[in-house]
Amino acid sequence: MIGHGFMGAAHSQGWRVAPRFFDLPLEPEMTVVVGRNAATVEASARKWGWAESATDWREVIARDDIDVVDVVTPGNTHAEIAIAALEAGKHVLCEKPLANSVAEAEAMAAAATAAAARGIRSMVGFTYRRVPATTFARDLVAAGRIGEIRQVRAEYLQDWLMDPEGPMTWRLDKDLAGSGALGDIGAHAIDLTEYITGQRVTSVSGILETLVSERPLLGEGIGLSGTASAERGTVTVDDLALFTGRLESGALASFEATRFRTGRKNALRIEVSGSKGAIAFDLERLNELEFYDATLPETGLGFQRILVTEHDHPYLAPWWPTGHMLGYEHGFSHQVYDFVTAISEGTQPRPSFDDGLHVQRVLDAVERSSAAGSAWVRADD
Amino acid sequence: MIGHGFMGAAHSQGWRVAPRFFDLPLEPEMTVVVGRNAATVEASARKWGWAESATDWREVIARDDIDVVDVVTPGNTHAEIAIAALEAGKHVLCEKPLANSVAEAEAMAAAATAAAARGIRSMVGFTYRRVPATTFARDLVAAGRIGEIRQVRAEYLQDWLMDPEGPMTWRLDKDLAGSGALGDIGAHAIDLTEYITGQRVTSVSGILETLVSERPLLGEGIGLSGTASAERGTVTVDDLALFTGRLESGALASFEATRFRTGRKNALRIEVSGSKGAIAFDLERLNELEFYDATLPETGLGFQRILVTEHDHPYLAPWWPTGHMLGYEHGFSHQVYDFVTAISEGTQPRPSFDDGLHVQRVLDAVERSSAAGSAWVRADD
Amino acid sequence: MIGHGFMGAAHSQGWRVAPRFFDLPLEPEMTVVVGRNAATVEASARKWGWAESATDWREVIARDDIDVVDVVTPGNTHAEIAIAALEAGKHVLCEKPLANSVAEAEAMAAAATAAAARGIRSMVGFTYRRVPATTFARDLVAAGRIGEIRQVRAEYLQDWLMDPEGPMTWRLDKDLAGSGALGDIGAHAIDLTEYITGQRVTSVSGILETLVSERPLLGEGIGLSGTASAERGTVTVDDLALFTGRLESGALASFEATRFRTGRKNALRIEVSGSKGAIAFDLERLNELEFYDATLPETGLGFQRILVTEHDHPYLAPWWPTGHMLGYEHGFSHQVYDFVTAISEGTQPRPSFDDGLHVQRVLDAVERSSAAGSAWVRADD
Amino acid sequence: MIGHGFMGAAHSQGWRVAPRFFDLPLEPEMTVVVGRNAATVEASARKWGWAESATDWREVIARDDIDVVDVVTPGNTHAEIAIAALEAGKHVLCEKPLANSVAEAEAMAAAATAAAARGIRSMVGFTYRRVPATTFARDLVAAGRIGEIRQVRAEYLQDWLMDPEGPMTWRLDKDLAGSGALGDIGAHAIDLTEYITGQRVTSVSGILETLVSERPLLGEGIGLSGTASAERGTVTVDDLALFTGRLESGALASFEATRFRTGRKNALRIEVSGSKGAIAFDLERLNELEFYDATLPETGLGFQRILVTEHDHPYLAPWWPTGHMLGYEHGFSHQVYDFVTAISEGTQPRPSFDDGLHVQRVLDAVERSSAAGSAWVRADD
Secondary structure: OEOOOHHHHHHHHHHHHHHHHOOOOOOOOOOEEEOOOHHHHHHHHHHHOOOEEEOOHHHHHHOOOOOEEEEOOOHHHHHHHHHHHHHOOOEEEEEOOOOOOHHHHHHHHHHHHHHHHOOOOEEEEOHHHHOHHHHHHHHHHHOOOOOOEEEEEEEEEOOOOOOOOOOOOHHHOHHHHOOOHHHHHHHHHHHHHHHHHOOOEEEEEEEEEOOOOEEEEEOOEOOOOOOEEEEEEEOOOOOEEEEEEEEOOOOEEEEEEEOOOOOOOOEEEEEEEEOOEEEEEEHHHOOEEEEEEOOOOHHHOOEEEEEOOOOOOOOOOOOOOOOOOOOOOHHHHHHHHHHHHHHHHOOOOOOOHHHHHHHHHHHHHHHHHHHOOOOOEEOOO | OEOOOHHHHHHHHHHHHHHHHOOOOOOOOOOEEEOOOHHHHHHHHHHHOOOEEEOOHHHHHHOOOOOEEEEOOOHHHHHHHHHHHHHOOOEEEEEOOOOOOHHHHHHHHHHHHHHHHOOOOEEEEOHHHHOHHHHHHHHHHHOOOOOOEEEEEEEEEOOOOOOOOOOEOHHHOHHHHOOOHHHHHHHHHHHHHHHHHOOOEEEEEEEEEOOOOEEEEEOOEOOOOOOEEEEEEEOOOOOEEEEEEEEOOOOEEEEEEEOOOOOOOOEEEEEEEEOOEEEEEEHHHOOEEEEEEOOOOHHHOOEEEEEOOOOOOOOOOOOOOOOOOOOOOHHHHHHHHHHHHHHHHOOOOOOOHHHHHHHHHHHHHHHHHHHOOOOOEEOOO | OEOOOHHHHHHHHHHHHHHHHOOOOOOOOOOEEEOOOHHHHHHHHHHHOOOEEEOOHHHHHHOOOOOEEEEOOOHHHHHHHHHHHHHOOOEEEEEOOOOOOHHHHHHHHHHHHHHHHOOOOEEEEOHHHHOHHHHHHHHHHHOOOOOOEEEEEEEEEOOOOOOOOOOOOHHHOHHHHOOOHHHHHHHHHHHHHHHHHOOOEEEEEEEEEOOOOEEEEEOOEOOOOOOEEEEEEEOOOOOEEEEEEEEOOOOEEEEEEEOOOOOOOOEEEEEEEEOOEEEEEEHHHOOEEEEEEOOOOHHHOOEEEEEOOOOOOOOOOOOOOOOOOOOOOHHHHHHHHHHHHHHHHOOOOOOOHHHHHHHHHHHHHHHHHHHOOOOOEEOOO | OEOOOHHHHHHHHHHHHHHHHOOOOOOOOOOEEEOOOHHHHHHHHHHHOOOEEEOOHHHHHHOOOOOEEEEOOOHHHHHHHHHHHHHOOOEEEEEOOOOOOHHHHHHHHHHHHHHHHOOOOEEEEOHHHHOHHHHHHHHHHHOOOOOOEEEEEEEEEOOOOOOOOOOOOHHHOHHHHOOOHHHHHHHHHHHHHHHHHOOOEEEEEEEEEOOOOEEEEEOOEOOOOOOEEEEEEEOOOOOEEEEEEEEOOOOEEEEEEEOOOOOOOOEEEEEEEEOOEEEEEEHHHOOEEEEEEOOOOHHHOOEEEEEOOOOOOOOOOOOOOOOOOOOOOHHHHHHHHHHHHHHHHOOOOOOOHHHHHHHHHHHHHHHHHHHOOOOOEEOOO
């Protein structure tokens, strides 16, 4: 595993727990975690149960006893590491968003295609596809239970940047983070929309907005911790992204990604309205799916709150009895299960790097639309 | 109409509005409202649109131009007025609870039976039967949609007595009010249970509790307004009633009536669990009914939030388009519609005085059970 | 009252009920209702309690015993009637949207200004401002409880056009209805946003979409009822409007108006996010307001579900005890109360025709933006 | 760990995961899991990551390299194993309910007291105390935020026995399971009430009911799996328990435990009403706590939905960022953290065997009350 921030903890939990619940065709070994600082990465290795730590990812990639590379570094390093790993013949799981630019993502997708020809697998880490309720939503849509899709609303609402005195961090610097709310959380809303509807966003019109443009620098400059200083840095990413996309079928989807929606902590929500029904999901209640069956008699119509905790629901069989809830990190176990199964079976896991590239194109199109006064911009070429 | 408190306003609204929306077979005329104080009852008449006011209900009952008497006085006067009105050949609508004692209620039921033989109709004002969602719940149960009833939970939760310095009023005096939370709101929970299930409560075990036993007297003694004085009066009714009842089918129903459930303002809730499904209702969201259909496939199970606002839902046809909400007082229009229709058609309106007598028996049985250390007491004889 | 469709019923209920609960400075008399068809308007008069009916609105406007004209006809006739009434010295209450075009609305606003100089009052019927919960939301915002406004989401979601075999009616014809979801329900979302935030929308970018472009004609052509025929008419209005607006303060507001949001019946929702808190409202639960106070300690943060049914909440004093719900038509009583009070006091009631004109400008700007590929269009000039 | 059913999986997850997130003073080693069948327990050991498996718990308890014994067997074996382990000087974590009878529980509590004198620790596994939201509820109550407790409602609602053709299993046999819904889930409701209020239940009145008294036997008799046979066994435990308890302060608490509440899957709910506020919790939404602060101004009153996912909420610091949800099994990690910390610090972990004995006394009192026609029975001696 390359990288050991918050995502490192989540991925480690996935690798650790998945084999204890799912019947994996291969038993993953948590061999080595890589970071730039020898002391802190060694601490992470010990904490998370990796056998070793290392500071040079190139050396690790060159090792014969490594079969899989899990990339959880910031987005600006994904391309270099993932491409090198694929070329070294390692299966690669890469955190989302795939890259910080379309060009990088294209190179990665090309490398993934080339690697696939040699039996090497790659996947992007959009784990919210693997919440049982979202997978079940996709299944209902695919089974025609909501009919033809008429419109979509997808939003990812947080409020952790509300305080204008909150510090300037790497996530607010375009060079490091690529974009702001758009790429960090909007990417999830786009991927989830494409996953559940089975359709891609082909063009977009939107606007990006930075609500707080200067923030206190931390003592040591841009970072994740430290004491705020009197100096101020310039926020170069968006705080809020509002955009409309057109899906392949022609239906419109309306998107919002924001870190300023006061009181909403982690509300990735999607509602898909169809000719025969609708589904609605909210990550703040991740064990529930709302389903509306418009084919029922008029007096019996209403959104159903389905607890997606039955053994026959997606991913649920090895977990707990009905009504016992899953949490955030279970998606990472499901990701490991799917990824390892695909490697073992020699199939292409999804979301592929191509899927990730497409999301990157949509993000890029939103930025271009915003720059062009919300003009419609194609996202599929 | 005899009486002109809060219920007088609600009943007046029913008489005024029902003919403007429903096709009534007869056009009600709001002739005269009766109260003890000539000035205040005259003000009420003017305010609520009654043609006249009067202070002597006996005189009014004797009038030839009066066909219907609507009794909205405190419970301790119901029996005398209603029986006199029935004997005078007037149709009687009487607010709940029917009376303050079983003996009074028996006399009233007997008078109602005698009057019915002469074509005179009588009805008790349990208006929460006439919220479209509760009527629809009854319809679903009657149609077998939840199968055999397994258990019931019914509760009526308020918190307006929370403040121990809230004044001593007539509602807290057993002589005037009959009982406390039990009779005032518990009676609704009992009636709604019997209405929706179609079964009567045959025996009960329970406990009554007074949480604040002394409260400041108002300047002029017990009343509805005025300044609290230093003197204290003794609360002689229950603040909280917890009891279990057995229905005719043998199923158990658990009840709670309380004025101390902090934060709950008017939560009359009922959940009926059956072998094929369940229904759940909360008066704080009175336009909604939750329905669970256990015959669906396991992965598709979940409570549906039905907006009971379709034209085909009970009572809804003359009101607004789908999704436009009704409020508290609409039940009083529905009551007028049902009562006038029954009078016109010569049928027995429900809940009858017999239904009201039965609720009175249950209330009485709860009081006796509480006095007997929660021993089971029959409610049906 | 000119007009006697669905809105006629609602307005009649307002005129009938308001004086029975509120202390009005003047007692309204329900004199005459006007419609084109003598028989049906006479039936409406009888049904709704108007003393007379008439078929020529010009004659009615000329009558000396008429002080107030209430216009509830389709939008394409508002300008002619309202201007004539104002010129005849009648106070005018006009249903929303003010008109079908900016030009008409401008003429109406000019007439209103001229009339105001002569003491004649005019008001537009955006009644959702007068739901106690929305008025209370405005009060909280005005009192600074949510701080500086950061962003707004406003949506009005219905699904009654879902069925593609639903008939072609006047509401789907641009000549008669002006626009589709945009003007019919989007106008409410705009007005409510401007009302609660106290800010106007200054520019917009958006898209209008017609999802079902042909529908069966009714036997007699375009109408509200009748049997669907084999012939098809062309829908010339939008089914779905998605747009972003910028408020005076610079904050962005995102809007959606749709008649294809499967399962949503009448969900006028607004969420206003501020630097100190947020408010959220949904018309499907109109007695509730969600309020988030970001100034509380972090562990105690959360949206509060406030039942807006206390006597000290807006408009609530004359109604029922705490926890007793209001419904859709109560807003019309509140409208009568405010309108009559303003007439009596000689003040300008709100929303004024100027307010209505501004909403019309926003609607127009959205149409122009949609036609211009979602380019930003100014709405304030 | 002795036992390897469903609880074995949950406890294993706790032992495995707790050290990876919490800073434990001691590093637990997952040494050996014990079961009766050598093959299946070996499979469990491999699956869950225990180093060894064994079939004789007495041998395991005698081993010097074992410091802690975790008992997750059925209730009828708890006493024998736990007492032996304590006498062998092992710290003991025992699943709830502590035992199948008061006598057994008394013996266990006595053994725990004796062991404590030698520095040996013991704890009962009521993990629902360790959901952050319930712990936070306890903290709010302890801090006086809801004032004096006025009444409590606690219920644990499931519906998995709804199908009368569901098979006869050991959980339905009184000899093996001790009791039905009462001991299995009602015990949680009792413990949670006592934990959050800080008060014990001193007496009870209640009724136990078996709704389906005969069920198909499985092929091999009573068991957890197999094919249902034509033969029927007699259900000897309750399906539904309804009881009222009095707390030490005199407040009443109303309880329900049921496996027939159609549509409710795992709804452990508690609402505590106090003189200054209230808290409400539902395990089906375990990351949320509802809190009502009655000291706010009347127009601002309402239940707050607090997402209990802040770093400063109980147990949350080592987990994920705000708004990222925990699931069912996190409570088992929290249990390991608390238990290991107490062992290390030499303090008494809670709930102690004495706490477990008290719950057992309440369960026993409910059974006796039910047998005595719901008479009040003391639970504290």
